[in-house]
Amino acid sequence: MDVMTESTELKAGKNEVLIGEDVLTRYERARIIGARALQLSQGAPVLIEVDDTNFRHIDLAKSELKARVLPIGLARKLPSRHFQIIPIQYLKDREFINQEDF
Numbered sequence: 001m002d003v004m005t006e007s008t009e010l011k012a013g014k015n016e017v018l019i020g021e022d023v024l025t026r027y028e029r030a031r032i033i034g035a036r037a038l039q040l041s042q043g044a045p046v047l048i049e050v051d052d053t054n055f056r057h058i059d060l061a062k063s064e065l066k067a068r069v070l071p072i073g074l075a076r077k078l079p080s081r082h083f084q085i086i087p088i089q090y091l092k093d094r095e096f097i098n099q100e101d102f
Contacts, residue, residue, distance in 0.1 A: 007077075010084045019076040019084045023092045028074055029065070032088065036061035036070060065093065 012018045024032075037057040040046065046060065047069040064070055068089050077083040 007081045007083055010082050012084060015090050017084070017086055017090060019078060019082075019086075022090065023094055024074075024088070026094075028091075029093065029095065032065060032070065032072060032074075033058065033061045036064060036072075066095075 010018050036044075037060070040057040040060055047064050048060075048067050050060065065088070070088060073085040073087045074091070075083050075085050
């Protein structure tokens with residue numbers, strides 16, 4: 001009996017999401033914001049313009065996500081061991097309903 005142990009990446013065209021919706025889930029959003037806030041608290045460079053020096057890292061991470069400047073890709077997986085790495089620039093965010101550029 002052959003058991004498939006290797007994962008296979010699904011190749012998609014530009015801006016094409018093959019696994020799931022083209023929207024960030026609340027879990028993906030929370031994971032991205034939490035990871036970025038941790039990076040900022042440890043001294044990572046800020047990727048957007050900030051007017052005030054008093055800011056919370058979590059709010060800054062949310063602003064960076066909204067601006068779509070984070071170089072992060074999500075790996076979505078299927079039970080068949082196929083996966084797709086999706087740049088967050090391809091995904092809409094339910095938190096910001098008025099995203100006209102999608």
